[in-house]
Amino acid sequence: MDKILHTFNGIDFTLGNAILEFSYLLAAILFVWGLKLLSHPESAKRGNLWAAGGMILAMVTTLILHQDETGSRIQLMNVVVILITLGIGGAIGLLISKKVKMTSMPELVSFFNATGGAASALVGLLEFGNPANESLLVTLLGLIIGSIAFSGSMIAYGKLSGKVGSLHAGVMKYVNYVLLAGVIGLTVYVLIQPAPQELAYLVYILLAVSLLYGIFFVMPIGGADMPVVISLLNSLTGIAAAMAGFIYHNLAMILGGIFVGAAGSILTLLMCKAMNRSLLNVILGGFGGGGGVEGEEGGTVKEVTMSDAAVLLAYSQKVVVVPGYGLAVAQAQHTVHEMEKLLEDKGVQVKYGIHPVAGRMPGHMNVLLAEADVSYDKLVEMDEINKEIETTDVVIVVGANDVVNPAANDNPGSPIYGMPVINAVLAKNVIVMKRGMGKGYAGIENPLFFKENTRMLFGSAKDTIQKLVSEINTL
Numbered sequence: 001m002d003k004i005l006h007t008f009n010g011i012d013f014t015l016g017n018a019i020l021e022f023s024y025l026l027a028a029i030l031f032v033w034g035l036k037l038l039s040h041p042e043s044a045k046r047g048n049l050w051a052a053g054g055m056i057l058a059m060v061t062t063l064i065l066h067q068d069e070t071g072s073r074i075q076l077m078n079v080v081v082i083l084i085t086l087g088i089g090g091a092i093g094l095l096i097s098k099k100v101k102m103t104s105m106p107e108l109v110s111f112f113n114a115t116g117g118a119a120s121a122l123v124g125l126l127e128f129g130n131p132a133n134e135s136l137l138v139t140l141l142g143l144i145i146g147s148i149a150f151s152g153s154m155i156a157y158g159k160l161s162g163k164v165g166s167l168h169a170g171v172m173k174y175v176n177y178v179l180l181a182g183v184i185g186l187t188v189y190v191l192i193q194p195a196p197q198e199l200a201y202l203v204y205i206l207l208a209v210s211l212l213y214g215i216f217f218v219m220p221i222g223g224a225d226m227p228v229v230i231s232l233l234n235s236l237t238g239i240a241a242a243m244a245g246f247i248y249h250n251l252a253m254i255l256g257g258i259f260v261g262a263a264g265s266i267l268t269l270l271m272c273k274a275m276n277r278s279l280l281n282v283i284l285g286g287f288g289g290g291g292g293v294e295g296e297e298g299g300t301v302k303e304v305t306m307s308d309a310a311v312l313l314a315y316s317q318k319v320v321v322v323p324g325y326g327l328a329v330a331q332a333q334h335t336v337h338e339m340e341k342l343l344e345d346k347g348v349q350v351k352y353g354i355h356p357v358a359g360r361m362p363g364h365m366n367v368l369l370a371e372a373d374v375s376y377d378k379l380v381e382m383d384e385i386n387k388e389i390e391t392t393d394v395v396i397v398v399g400a401n402d403v404v405n406p407a408a409n410d411n412p413g414s415p416i417y418g419m420p421v422i423n424a425v426l427a428k429n430v431i432v433m434k435r436g437m438g439k440g441y442a443g444i445e446n447p448l449f450f451k452e453n454t455r456m457l458f459g460s461a462k463d464t465i466q467k468l469v470s471e472i473n474t475l
Contacts, residue, residue, distance in 0.1 A: 016065040023061035024251035030054025031259050041366065041376045058252035059086075101331075105367070106360035109230060110157040113237045117149025120240030125207060127247050129197045135246060136196060140187050142243030143203070144210045149236040151214030156229055159218070160360055167219040179213040227357040227364075228271040235264025267362055274356035274382075276408075276419040304455035306464075309431055310471030313339075314346050316393035320385060322353045322422055323365045326399015326434065330461035333372035336398065339469050340374070346472070351378050353385035353395070353422045355403035386423050395427040397448075399434070399461050405446045415444060430454040433461050 034051025037043040063079055074082075100108050124143030127133045158164030186206045190196050221229055238260025245253025272279050304312075313319060321336060340350045352374065358365045366379055380388075382403075389395065397404050404424040407414040424430050425448050432449060434456065448454055457464055 017067065020061050020065040021251065023057055023065075024255070027054035027058040027252050028255040030057070031256060035259060035263065041370050041379075055252075055256070058256075062250070062252070104161070106226070106230060106364065107157050107160045109361055110153045110160060110233070113230070113233045114150050114153035114157065116237040117146045117153060117233075117240055119146070120237070120244045121146030121150055121207070121210075123244040123247060125203065128203050129200060133247060137191060138243050138246045140190065140203075140206070142240055142247060143207060144183055144187065145236050145243065146240035147207055147210035148214035148217065149233055149240055151211040152218045152229075153214075153233045153237070155215050155218040156226065156233060159221075160226060164219075167216075172216060172220040176213065176216055179209060179216060182209045183213055225275055226360055227362050228268060228275055230361045231264055231268040231271045233264075235261050235268055238262070238264055271357060271362060274420060276416070301449050301456050302454070304431060304457055306457075306467050306471050309455070309457055310468055310475060312429060312431070313343060313348070313394055313396075313468070314472050314475045316343075316348050318349045318351075318388070318392045318394075319343060320351050320353050320380075320389065320392045320395045320424075320427070322355070322395060322397045322400050322404055322424060323358060323369065324398065324400025324403060325359050325364075326401075327461050328359060328364065328368050328399070330399065330463075332398065332460075332462035332465055333368050333374070335462050335465040335469070337369070337372040337374050339465050339472070340378070342469055342472055346475075351380050351385065351388070353382065353389075353424075354379050355382050355400070355422055358400060358403050382420060382422050389423050389426045392427045394429045394431060395424040397424055397430065397432045398465075401434075401446055402444070404448055405444070406448055406451075407444070407446070411447075424448060425451055425453075428453065431457055433457050433459070433464050435460060 030050050031054050034047040034049075034054065037047025037050060039047075063074060063082065066074055096108065120142050124139045124141075124146060127139050128136075128143070133139060155164055183206065186202060186209065190199060190202055190206070193199055218229060218233075238257045240257070242254050242257025242261060245251070245255075245257055269279065321340070323333075323336070327333060327336065343350050352365075352369060354365050356362065359368070369379060370376065395404075402416060402419075402421075404422050405414075405416060406421070406423070406425045408416045408419040408421045409423070411417055430448065430451070430453055432454060435458065449456060
């Protein structure tokens with residue numbers, strides 16, 4: 001009973017194909033449900049599990065039920081090879097997830113983006129000369145987007161891990177224009193050829209140019225703009241996966257890629273808004289990397305003693321903690337939570353002001369503080385916390401710099417002018433915890449440090465907060 005169902009819109013369905021397509025639909029529903037649960041920290045873990053269940057369902061049914069154009073199923077030897085590969089990849093992924101530190105999470109995300117882009121690019125490369133492949137444009141798009149996502153993500157990984165520097169030469173913008181024009185020109189040329197399959201060498205050239213564009217697209221980007229880059233590259237990886245899905249007529253791949261691409265695109269737009277960058281600047285690689293006129297440097301900083309800081313905090317009514325990458329590096333999230341609980345026992349209201357791009361990737365601070373069991377209700381987004389800053393007794397800036405820089409509001413010559421920031425400067429008192437007077441990730445001076453209401457508390461965030469906790473306990 002090989003064929004038992006009916007013809008729908010001219011397509012013959014076998015029972016196996018019908019079950020396979022239904023499994024893809026069910027997997028898509030699980031993806032959507034997982035995404036919905038990911039919208040809130042309390043349900044995010046379950047959302048990951050539901051989405052993973054959808055992907056496992058799609059993979060298992062594909063291995064069992066998939067048929068090619070001739071009606072042949074996947075050969076047993078190929079299934080064995082696939083399962084072995086999945087096992088090796090899963091083991092490596094599990095090992096990495098167990099060992100990676102929260103401070104290295106942005107690099108890990110970039111590396112994962114790179115592997116997804118590489119897989120999609122290889123699909124496009126392998127399927128270019130396949131006579132059964134009916135969509136040349138989709139194949140080329142998968143190759144191009146996947147290549148850019150791969151090389152760009154690897155450069156982002158290198159920059160985030162400190163292994164690759166930035167290249168801020170003004171000519172880089174024009175190099176990117178030339179490479180982008182080359183990618184578009186080669187693509188159009190291949191598409192208009194009567195026998196494009198015979199021009200395999202051009203596809204390899206297209207691959208090389210796309211890889212170069214991905215490299216030079218990310219190289220000029222300044223460190224403070226990396227959250228935008230990570231979001232964009234994640235979106236490109238999803239789009240490339242969708243292209244691979246179109247090549248293989250695989251509904252699960254198409255939908256999964258669309259979801260990732262759409263989510264990444266929305267996040268990119270939000271990050272652009274948070275960084276005061278235009279999306280066009282992101283796509284052309286013409287943003288970040290410094291430039292512009294910095295604010296007036298220098299001034300007199302005023303330090304605060306540990307005992308004075310403890311008294312100020314203990315007798316406040318409202319305290320706002322603004323975390324940054326320095327908190328992640330010091331692994332001080334648990335200590336901050338300890339201080340929060342101690343202050344609340346003394347009747348102090350404590351909240352956390354979360355900037356959208358604090359850290360090295362979107363949501364970095366949220367995840368870090370959630371790891372320390374900080375209540376989700378205390379994590380307040382930038383727009384909301386700014387409404388409360390003027391009535392806040394003390395803002396504690398822990399390892400953050402650029403996201404509280406008032407130059408973004410009042411210095412038109414600053415490279416970050418117009419970027420939305422947390423207005424810590426408007427609080428009654430500001431305590432800035434830093435190791436020293438070094439500039440932030442954007443490499444510019446922060447006038448907040450020299451304001452009359454600001455006091456500096458130098459040292460490692462974890463050690464400093466531990467000492468603060470001890471001092472508060474003695475009051």
